[in-house]
Amino acid sequence: MGDMVLLWKNVWINERPLMDSDEHLFSFANNEDIPLAQYYNNNDHVDNFMLPLSMEARTELENLQEIMEGINLEAMGTDEWILCWGDSDFKPKKFYNFMFRNILAPQCITSVWKTKCIMGHKVFAWLMLHDRVNTRDLLLRCHLNIGENHNCPMCNMEVLETNAHIFYECPFAAKCWEVVGIDWDNHPDIQLKYERARARWQGPLFKEITILTSWNIWKQRNREIFDGEEATHAEWLRKLKEDFVILGYRINPQNLTFLEGFSNSLSL
Incomplete structure (x- = not known):
């Protein structure tokens, strides 16, 4: 349903939060902690962003609109959290390995x-x-x-x-x-x-x-x-x-x- 997921700060689409992938648009957000469901039900630009937007932010907004049009929150049912590395059990070692997976220590x-x-x-x-x-x-x-x-x-x-x-x-x-x-x-x-x-x-x-x-x-x-x-x-x-x-x-x-x-x- 999207009521337990933050639009900008949680990973709910792709592999990165929108605050990282759409950083230009995120910089104009009025509410950084807006739930996905709230934005989905009210995607009025005046309410959600500080206008006017930059050209880069405008392009990212168009991409976000396409994403919103392609999902149906009611059909998704109750929000469910899963671990990014595809396991059902949380272990500090697995979390550490995931967070630093791109870093190769000497x-x-x-x-x-x-x-x-x-x-x-x-x-x-x-x-x-x-x-x-x-x-x-x-x-x-x-x-x-x-x-x-x-x-x-x-x-x-x-x-x-x-x-x-x-x-x-x-x-x-x-x-x-x-x-x-x-x-x-x-x-x-x-x-x-x-x-x-x-x-x-x-x-x-x-x-x-x-x-x-x-x-x-x-x-x-x-x-x-x-x-x-x-x-x-x-x-x-x-x-x-x-x-x-x-x-x-x-x-x-x-x-x-x-x-x-x-x-x-x-x-x-």
Whole structure:
């Protein structure tokens, strides 16, 4: 009957609401929440729209009139809601997959959740790869008052502390990556950056080692800022090896043999 369906905001024709497909006409609507039945029974332009209409809106109105002439609300019976993905059961996962069906996330980000790291490290890696850890650059973008010093606390380069700088470009970080043997390039695309580094890596556990290396770079940065203690590569390496021990309980024996030998080979 159309009394429970909104003309503009619900999906009742095609695959998109009219507010998206007929956005020019929607901008002239007097009542954005008008039910379909109410508009169907009174399609007077003076009552429904702010006149005069633009040329684009006029064309969309003609299309809407054709749609109205082609339906018979009384014959449709009681309004019935169905799920857009054609299922009778609502599940958050299916809703999420439907809403983001056209978005392809970089594999280097989605693979974080499949690593053998503990959940805290996974969450940190997800935030880092999305540029959402609280660097001074991010805090400034959030309009927070963080004082006058916005430079990287880990080096003397006097540059803004950004995600890319603190984890890849800073001399402190560069030394850490040199120790673990991971070679990054300066490509701005994070997926290509990780693919190229992975291609140059010899051995398993690439993602786990990059996550833990980055995590301990971040911990040294926070140690410098919040504890007032100088960030050192010796302390970074000691903490990294401790995290390798934890990781060792979560991987298969073959990778454990590699990890133990890799950890023992690291030195400054």
